[in-house]
Amino acid sequence: MTLAAAPFFEDLPGVPAGGRAHWLTTEDGVRIRLGHWRPAGPATGTVLMFPGRTEYVEKYGDCAREFTARGFAFAAVDWRGQGLADRLLPDKRVGHVEKFTDYQHDVAAVTAAAVELDLPRPWFVIGHSMGGAIGLRAILQGMPVAACAFTGPMWGIYFNTVMKPLSWVTAYWGSRIGLGNRIPPTTSLLSYVASQPFENNVLTRDPEMFQMMKDQLAAQPDLALGAPSTTWLREALDECRWLMAQTAPDLPCLTVMGSHEQIVDREAIRARMAAWPGGDLVEIPDGEHEVLMEPPEVRGPVFDLMAALFDAGSRRHENNGTTIQA
Template sequence: MTRSGDSIDRRTIPAHAAESRWQAADGHELRRIDWPGAGEYGGGGKRGSLLFLPGRGDFYEKYLESLEEWHRAGWKVTAADWRGQAGSGRLGDDALTGHVDDFDTWVADLEHFWTAWKAESPGPHVLVAHSMGGHIVTRALIDGAVDPDAMVLSAPMLGMAGPPLPLAVLHSVARVMARIGSPKRPAWKWSEKPGEMPSRRRDLLTHDDARYEDELYWREKRPELAMGPGSWGWVERAYASTRELEAPGVMEKVSTPVLVVSTSNDKLVRHDAAARAAQRFPKGELAEFGEEAHHEILREVPEVRDRAMGAIADFLDRVAPPQP
């Protein structure tokens, strides 16, 4: 998607992008980053506005390459943290464990942000989200909290990888674990040394060594971005929210075009749940990958990533064309 000869520095915030803060309805401050519209790259004027939301333990710095590419294609681009992640504080008892009281909190934050962002940006309006972000925006969509013209889900966490047990059983176990101790305590092991990355983490995320190293660079440059395991409270609430997504008829009532980008090689989220969602959405489509892609498809080796970005561009050109 990047034009030949146009390089993108994945380790520098672009000069034309502006980082700032926004306030949730209760006053909690969260980070955002904005690119202005870039009609000169699209050749046909303004393309519209695109809001990107990352996954659990994620931060927008990891996706600067994709955000800049969408900007160069003519989109007015915005990305933001989730409450309690990256540079937007923590909700647990320490600086590494990812905790939330309920996924409804994130849906409410998104609704508040979406209302203001949509009012101040040109259409069409598109939501793109990765992993846990994909879960939250799907919840927001079926709850009527957002109304995008199109939505793209990258490796969405519509089902978590884990024991092959019924969702109700997994939720019951998590509910017990959240009650027998502090729900803010880590649900899984991070590393023997605090803050040290697990040795096999890269093999779960991407085949691209350089792009994986980009994440480590940003964690070192901005230590506040680092996050480790989720809490037992997060796990229990994730299962509870997944049960809402699995309810009969909730996805089937959605009229928004949705592209699901997923890989059968994903070891963090369930590909079968993502593929099923693409079938459940009345205007759902699936861009499917296999062994060539790990979980972070938008940060994969160039030939895989280019295919994913191309599928997204084709989808948006068809279902959310530029407004006259």
């Protein structure tokens, strides 16, 4: 794989120094972006961050700081259709994918780039929200990681009792009548973070983190994304149904979600983790969707738990004397 330097916004609020970014081209010809940081000393391994829908590399600057301080290299990706990656519709405000499995082309490109960049082994994955669905499929299909963690993973999508039937009808009939590239009813082309106040937001209880997200998008509005397309919604619902029908992988796993989660389906997460041998579920009292961006007294212990899981995975990797093949 040929890696080309990509823009990296080190001057944005919350982004630590020392990061680099590269353009990657997937096997189906889509350009995506990978950002990465390395620790000051020898690395225990590399944490591959799989972000959620609407997210981008620099949003995870604080996570990079936390993990590099704990001795891990850290990388995050702009999935197709968001961040600085290729947007897939003429209206760049709409999040879109033709098939949810297309994200696996992005995973393959990230894995190949991790090899080329010699990101330290073993590798670990954290999947947040939509990235939790992408990550779980990747693991089920053999992604070479030693352990995994998820935060508010999209293994089901939350709808209230009023919106659920409308959303399902929209998702499965909209594309049939030529509305697949339109956004679902009641959604907006405006970025949620950029357009909503902190009060009553569904992402975090930390006003400083929420303001950081706002400030990042104000400084770099090209990173912003609005609602998903109807096609994306249909594909996401189908992917969640497929994922929930699969047997849990034989891999150490920690999943963390907020008890006040309002974006993904809490019951789907509980059901998946109840059937995951060796998997642990931690629920954050009154926590919202972005558990890695909750107040310091909440997110700090979560980082500690993940680092402990990954440290154990690194020790197993060393004791087994194995090399994980990409």
